Amino acid sequence: MPIRRTLAAALAVLALTATAACGKSGSPSAGTDSAVKPSGYTVKSGVALDGSATLAAAKKRGKLVIGAKADQPGLGFEDVTTNTRTGFDIEIAKMVAADLGFSDSQIEWKTIDSANRETAIAGGQIDYYVGSYSINDKRKAQVSFAGPYYLAGQDLLVRKDDTSITGPESTKGKKVCTVTGSTSVDQIKPYGADVSTFGSYSSCVDKLITKDVDAVTTDDAILKGYAAQNSGQLKVVGKPFSTEKYGIGLNKDDQVLRNAIDDALKAHEDNGDWKNAYDATLGRSGSPAPQPPALERY
Amino acid sequence: MGILFEDGNFGLFRDGFLQTVELSAVSAVLALLLGTLLAAFRVSPVPVLRVFATTWVGVFRNTPLTLLFFAVTFGLPRVDVHLSAFVCAVLALGCYTASFVCEVLRSGVNTVPLGQAEAARSLGLTFGQTLTQIVLPQAGRAVLGPMSSIFIALPRNSAIAGAFNVAELYSVQQTLSERGYAIFAVFFWVALAYLFLSALVGLAFRGLERRPAVAR
Numbered sequence: 001m002p003i004r005r006t007l008a009a010a011l012a013v014l015a016l017t018a019t020a021a022c023g024k025s026g027s028p029s030a031g032t033d034s035a036v037k038p039s040g041y042t043v044k045s046g047v048a049l050d051g052s053a054t055l056a057a058a059k060k061r062g063k064l065v066i067g068a069k070a071d072q073p074g075l076g077f078e079d080v081t082t083n084t085r086t087g088f089d090i091e092i093a094k095m096v097a098a099d100l101g102f103s104d105s106q107i108e109w110k111t112i113d114s115a116n117r118e119t120a121i122a123g124g125q126i127d128y129y130v131g132s133y134s135i136n137d138k139r140k141a142q143v144s145f146a147g148p149y150y151l152a153g154q155d156l157l158v159r160k161d162d163t164s165i166t167g168p169e170s171t172k173g174k175k176v177c178t179v180t181g182s183t184s185v186d187q188i189k190p191y192g193a194d195v196s197t198f199g200s201y202s203s204c205v206d207k208l209i210t211k212d213v214d215a216v217t218t219d220d221a222i223l224k225g226y227a228a229q230n231s232g233q234l235k236v237v238g239k240p241f242s243t244e245k246y247g248i249g250l251n252k253d254d255q256v257l258r259n260a261i262d263d264a265l266k267a268h269e270d271n272g273d274w275k276n277a278y279d280a281t282l283g284r285s286g287s288p289a290p291q292p293p294a295l296e297r298y
Numbered sequence: 299m300g301i302l303f304e305d306g307n308f309g310l311f312r313d314g315f316l317q318t319v320e321l322s323a324v325s326a327v328l329a330l331l332l333g334t335l336l337a338a339f340r341v342s343p344v345p346v347l348r349v350f351a352t353t354w355v356g357v358f359r360n361t362p363l364t365l366l367f368f369a370v371t372f373g374l375p376r377v378d379v380h381l382s383a384f385v386c387a388v389l390a391l392g393c394y395t396a397s398f399v400c401e402v403l404r405s406g407v408n409t410v411p412l413g414q415a416e417a418a419r420s421l422g423l424t425f426g427q428t429l430t431q432i433v434l435p436q437a438g439r440a441v442l443g444p445m446s447s448i449f450i451a452l453p454r455n456s457a458i459a460g461a462f463n464v465a466e467l468y469s470v471q472q473t474l475s476e477r478g479y480a481i482f483a484v485f486f487w488v489a490l491a492y493l494f495l496s497a498l499v500g501l502a503f504r505g506l507e508r509r510p511a512v513a514r
Binding site for chain 1: 372375376380383460461462463465468469470471472473474475476477478481
């Protein structure tokens with residue numbers, strides 16, 4: 001029975017792959033648990049924003065369509081088994097939605113890849129986007145930004161017991177991992193690091209745990225999420241060497257909506273929701289909450 | 299569409315293109331050698347070799363390539379085998395493509411009339427000589443068409459390596475997208491590069507097919 005033999009061999013290979021894939025012990029958590037829960041946000045009623053085409057369409061639809069990331073634990077993460085989304089960016093998106101008059105159940109989430117963000121916003125597939133979206137001039141030509149709501153900076157994630165890496169200068173000759181094609185590559189190379197790139201940050205984190213690389217580098221917000229997920233094993237160095245302003249991306253011509261989102265961010269930063277959201281998500285990495293950055297209205 | 303000629307993008311694109319070419323070429327050589335060897339195993343009179351080759355084809359042809367890349371890149375370090383990313387990519391791509399080459403060649407072997415092998419054996423050629431000098435040359439010519447499909451697919455499959463630490467065309471696309479260039483322009487140039495490679499492989503096989511076929 002050659003077929004049965006082939007099957008047995010194939011299964012053996014699969015079993016090997018499966019055991020190889022079980023490097024991490026325990027089940028992963030999305031970086032949030034019941035210790036600190038972000039509270040629900042009060043939904044405003046009777047919000048009238050005349051002149052915002054995006055919001056008029058959303059009202060008619062009865063749903064707000066928000067673009068987000070699904071693969072960044074603690075920041076923008078989708079648990080496909082329970083179909084829930086958690087993370088700091090998700091909380092920010094919910095606060096803003098509440099101030100625009102939409103409750104959690106009236107939000108339709110869409111996972112949008114980094115490369116497709118501008119296309120999705122300009123094409124009207126989403127009403128606004130919250131997902132580690134750095135404000136820069138090139139992007140401002142295609143979309144507009146509310147915020148910034150968080151000041152991130154490129155940092156390093158290392159194993160907890162590693163004392164040799166204290167900042168970007170000490171990565172000379174060390175193996176540093178980041179995601180294929182990201183701007184983090186250009187920013188770490190001048191320090192003389194030996195850079196390797198993979199398709200996702202989780203691949204990098206896996207390589208860090210198996211000691212194939214010495215550090216993972218990208219925005220500290222993303223790294224904090226992984227540190228929270230693998231609590232006790234990894235730590236963020238805490239010496240940011242770039243500035244990334246995270247903003248909420250929306251249609252370029254919708255000034256009314258942009259002002260409304262800015263107002264919502266301001267209100268939630270002032271009443272403590274912003275800090276609560278941070279403590280419940282990224283704060284679990286052990287890095288204390290920073291001050292929210294000043295809004296840049298234009 | 300002029301993004302290729304701004305801010306030093308051309309150098310990045312060229313390096314990515316050359317890396318794709320190199321990865322595809324090395325993998326193609328590995329796939330051809332390994333595939334031929336496997337085909338020889340599958341038609342050989344030795345049961346152990348036949349089972350080995352059949353199992354190989356069964357496993358590698360039925361596993362998604364991305365999964366193979368994962369197994370090589372993340373599985374091997376766990377058993378303390380540390381290879382460079384390029385070698386990992388060549389192994390995954392080469393072994394995967396070899397299984398297809400093997401099956402195509404085997405069907406080619408079946409097109410060679412049995413009399414050819416019988417005549418060779420009665421002239422005193424060994425099994426190995428019969429295979430390499432009489433059967434395989436004719437089998438290869440018979441399956442140039444499907445073979446060209448396999449080798450046109452290879453450079454396109456190599457894009458997966460971009461997500462596994464090999465700086466090829468896919469990484470170029472990721473880098474340029476991240477830098478905020480218009481996505482259609484980026485994809486236009488990357489698609490053009492792959493099209494160029496496919497056309498080149500296709501032409502090479504057309505040339506091979508035009509060579510006088512074996513007289514039957």
